[in-house]
Amino acid sequence: xxxxxxxxxxxxxxxxxxxxxxxxxxxxxxxxxxxxxxxxxxxxxxxxxxxxxxxxxxxxxxxxxxxxxxxxxxxxxxxxxxxxxxxxxxxxxxxxxxxxxxxxxxxxxxxxxxxxxxxxxxxxxxxxxxxxxxxxxxxxxxxxxxxxxxxxxxxxxxxxxxxxxxxxxxxxxxxxxxxxxxxxxxxxxxxxxxxxxxxxxxxxxxxxxxxxxxxxxxxxxxxxxxxxxxxxxxxxxxxxxxxxxxxxxxxxxxxxxxxxxxxxxxxxxxxxxxxxxxxxxxxxxxxxxxxxxxxxxxxxxxxxxxxxxxxx
Amino acid sequence: xxxxxxxxxxxxxxxxxxxxxxxxxxxxxxxxxxxxxxxxxxxxxxxxxxxxxxxxxxxxxxxxxxxxxxxxxxxxxxxxxxxxxxxxxxxxxxxxxxxxxxxxxxxxxxxxxxxxxxxxxxxxxxxxxxxxxxxxxxxxxxxxxxxxxxxxxxxxxxxxxxxxxxxxxxxxxxxxxxxxxxxxxxxxxxxxxxxxxxxxxxxxxxxxxxxxxxxxxxxxxxxxxxxxxxxxxxxxxxxxxxxxxxxxxxxxxxxxxxxxxxxxxxxxxxxxxxxxxxxxxxxxxxxxxxxxxxxxxxxxx
Numbered sequence: 001x002x003x004x005x006x007x008x009x010x011x012x013x014x015x016x017x018x019x020x021x022x023x024x025x026x027x028x029x030x031x032x033x034x035x036x037x038x039x040x041x042x043x044x045x046x047x048x049x050x051x052x053x054x055x056x057x058x059x060x061x062x063x064x065x066x067x068x069x070x071x072x073x074x075x076x077x078x079x080x081x082x083x084x085x086x087x088x089x090x091x092x093x094x095x096x097x098x099x100x101x102x103x104x105x106x107x108x109x110x111x112x113x114x115x116x117x118x119x120x121x122x123x124x125x126x127x128x129x130x131x132x133x134x135x136x137x138x139x140x141x142x143x144x145x146x147x148x149x150x151x152x153x154x155x156x157x158x159x160x161x162x163x164x165x166x167x168x169x170x171x172x173x174x175x176x177x178x179x180x181x182x183x184x185x186x187x188x189x190x191x192x193x194x195x196x197x198x199x200x201x202x203x204x205x206x207x208x209x210x211x212x213x214x215x216x217x218x219x220x221x222x223x224x225x226x227x228x229x230x231x232x233x234x235x236x237x238x239x240x241x242x243x244x245x246x247x248x249x250x251x252x253x254x255x256x257x258x259x260x261x262x263x264x265x266x267x268x269x270x271x272x273x274x275x276x277x278x279x280x281x282x283x284x285x286x287x288x289x290x291x292x293x294x295x296x297x298x299x300x301x302x303x304x305x306x307x308x309x310x311x312x
Numbered sequence: 313x314x315x316x317x318x319x320x321x322x323x324x325x326x327x328x329x330x331x332x333x334x335x336x337x338x339x340x341x342x343x344x345x346x347x348x349x350x351x352x353x354x355x356x357x358x359x360x361x362x363x364x365x366x367x368x369x370x371x372x373x374x375x376x377x378x379x380x381x382x383x384x385x386x387x388x389x390x391x392x393x394x395x396x397x398x399x400x401x402x403x404x405x406x407x408x409x410x411x412x413x414x415x416x417x418x419x420x421x422x423x424x425x426x427x428x429x430x431x432x433x434x435x436x437x438x439x440x441x442x443x444x445x446x447x448x449x450x451x452x453x454x455x456x457x458x459x460x461x462x463x464x465x466x467x468x469x470x471x472x473x474x475x476x477x478x479x480x481x482x483x484x485x486x487x488x489x490x491x492x493x494x495x496x497x498x499x500x501x502x503x504x505x506x507x508x509x510x511x512x513x514x515x516x517x518x519x520x521x522x523x524x525x526x527x528x529x530x531x532x533x534x535x536x537x538x539x540x541x542x543x544x545x546x547x548x549x550x551x552x553x554x555x556x557x558x559x560x561x562x563x564x565x566x567x568x569x570x571x572x573x574x575x576x577x578x579x580x581x582x583x584x585x586x587x588x589x590x591x592x593x594x595x596x597x598x599x600x601x602x603x604x605x606x607x608x609x610x611x612x613x
Contacts, residue, residue: 026438028517029431033444036429036488039421043463043485044451050462061464107357110350121354123600127365130592132546134564135585138571139368142578150367153385180360188604233453240455244548248568262457269461270553282458293453 048286054279061273072276082281084256085264088171089288092260093239095175096182100235101228104183108190109220122191125184133181137248140177167257170250174258177249178242186231193227194220233296237289261285372396372583379579395583399570404587406559407566412591414476414562415544418483423537426488427529430495431521435507445496451489457549464553478554479562483547487540494539498532499525534602538595545592563588 058068076082111122128136143149144163151159163173201219210218243262246252252259252267259267261281269278363385371379372395374388382389433445463482464473472478502525510520526533551565561569570584596603 025517026436026441029436030438030440030444032428032432032517032521033441035421035425036448036492037444039425039481039485040448040451040488043466043482044454044456044459044488045447047459047462047466048454050465051459054461054465059465103357106350106353110354118354121358122604124358125361126596126604127361130542130596131585131589132548132564132567134546134548134567135588138567138581138585139364141571142371142582143364143367145578148379148384148578150363150384153367153383154363180364183357184361237453237455241457243457244564247548248571262455265458266460266549266553270464275461279461282461285455285458289455289458290450290453 051279051282051286054275055283057276057279059275061270061275068276072280076277076280079277081256081259081264082284085259085261085281086284088257088259089240089261091171092175092178092242093236096178096239097232097235099175099179100183100186101232103179104186104231105190105224105228107183107187108192109194109216111187112191112194122187125187128181128184131181133242133244134248136177136181137245140173140180140249144173164250165254167254170254170258174242174246174249177245178239181245182235182238186235189231189234190224190227193224197223229296229299233293236292236296240285240289261288368582368585371579372586374579376577376579395577395580396587398580399584399587402570403558404566404584407561407563408591410476410560411545411562414479414483415541417476417480418487418544419537419540421480422484422487422491422540423533425484426491426536427495427526427533428521429488430492430499431517431525433492434496434499435517435520445492448489448492452493456486460549460553463550467554474555474557474560476555476560479547479550482550482554483544487543491536491540494536495529495532498529502528531602531605534599535605538599538603541595542592 054065055072056068056070057065058071059065107125111118111125131139141164144151144159144161146152146160146162149159151157151161161169163169197220201223202215205215205219241262242260243266246258246260246263247266250258252263262285265278265281265285268274268281367385370387371384373391373393374382375390375392375394378388378390378392429444429448433441467473467478467481472481506524506528507520510524515523546564547562548564548568551562552568555561555565558569567581567584567588571581574580
């Protein structure tokens with residue numbers, strides 16, 4: 001180390017003043033992050049630590065907070081309800097991804113075209129995003145009424161089912177309504193992605209005589225790789241938070257057939273007043289979210305990690 | 313100046329449609345061949361989107377008798393605004409005000425402080441700023457809903473339970489990661505020469521931020537403001553957990569309780585759904601171009 005100093009004292013000094021200046025500037029800039037940092041730490045990071053601590057506590061939501069040691073963890077992990085909720089969460093996540101990705105990808109490619117009517121369609125596609133999940137859930141409940149809803153209106157008797165009363169129908173319905181609400185957003189993401197693909201690629205392909213389908217699989221799809229990862233990440237991590245919609249639409253029922261993790265957490269915590277076990281569920285939710293995000297990032301290749309996150 | 317900037321932002325985000333003439337032809341002809349199945353799919357999806365919306369709107373205009381007696385998709389024979397009147401009389405104005413206060417009270421600080429943070433993250437180099445950025449990025453991956461129990465505890469301890477402020481504080485925190493991300497993407501696109509020339513003119517970073525970065529980032533700011541506004545306006549879990557007085561209900565929560573109380577009167581319930589969406593629809597119509605081009609650029613880089 002002393003060697004370096006003695007061989008290049010001049011450059012060392014120059015570098016030091018440069019970093020000192022840069023350091024000062026960085027210090028000034030660092031202060032600009034203070035308010036955002038404060039809010040984020042106070043209401044996101046601290047609660048994140050808090051939920052871990054509360055998972056070892058016994059608390060009914062009102063009274064004093066006691067210690068439960070590992071008790072909550074043992075009781076939750078031994079509870080078949082957890083595995084039901086976990087299974088459902090993953091089922092809805094995977095089904096949502098499988099349903100939404102192809103639809104929004106194709107719609108995105110379609111609406112990226114230049115005719116005016118496609119722009120108009122894209123505007124209408126966006127409508128569900130303006131509705132709150134509560135509004136969407138309430139609307140679909142009315143819509144699915146076997147006597148006064150869509151089934152009668154369209155003359156499609158197969159739609160006249162007891163959607164909210166039969167477990168597998170309710171799960172299917174939840175997946176459909178989620179797609180109804182969120183496909184538009186992902187369509188928009190894909191539309192943007194498609195528009196950033198250089199036109200010259202298609203022109204070259206056209207000269208080579210590649211057809212539409214070939215172009216789609218050899219140009220569009222590979223070029224959309226990072227868009228697919230961005231959209232999938234938002235979709236998959238977002239699926240952990242479909243609380244509002246399911247809460248209003250089915251309340252977790254019939255039975256526990258649509259009681260996903262987030263809902264399970266709410267019902268245990270704020271309905272059954274078992275904040276400790278509910279916190280255990282919350283911790284599991286956080287771990288799953290982080291694991292999924294990291295996994296999806298890996299899919300995109302390590303070298304591109306930074307830019308991918310930027311794209312999110 | 314702002315129109316120039318706006319059009320340039322639109323061009324980067326939405327390339328093809330704003331670029332007229334030549335290169336579009338190639339894409340156009342390519343798309344035309346996709347047309348039949350794709351077009352069909354597009355129209356089918358449109359029907360899936362529109363029929364429920366149509367159903368909600370026309371049902372909200374029906375009388376109880378019309379609702380029970382008519383084909384559900386038929387236009388009301390005697391359209392009535394009675395349902396709307398009923399909803400409006402049921403304290404809708406108060407819920408609307410609550411929603412407005414919470415939304416503005418969350419969105420304005422969010423955008424302001426996120427902009428400052430995004431500027432620092434783009435302009436600075438140090439390890440600290442990298443760490444801050446990394447933390448915000450990680451926030452994107454965490455389902456922040458999972459923190460609702462400690463937030464509930466904190467809000468009680470801060471003596472803020474059952475207040476509108478209780479809804480704003482976590483909303484701000486929840487919105488910061490994505491807002492910083494989108495804004496920093498935009499600030500990064502500002503040519504470095506502009507920053508350099510500001511520096512040569514002797515401007516501090518503070519001045520550069522307000523006089524250069526802010527005006528240049530305006531389209532993105534409008535975008536994140538609308539996007540966050542949408543989220544806060546439609547938020548359900550925070551109000552459900554952090555408030556209890558009927559007088560402090562925000563619209564989604566009011567919808568839900570209204571539905572519980574008036575489940576026999578479906579037209580009235582659906583009128584409340586329409587009413588709760590109207591303000592957002594108006595906002596969307598006004599800021600649509602901004603929102604779409606901004607979101608496109610923000611998400612699909």
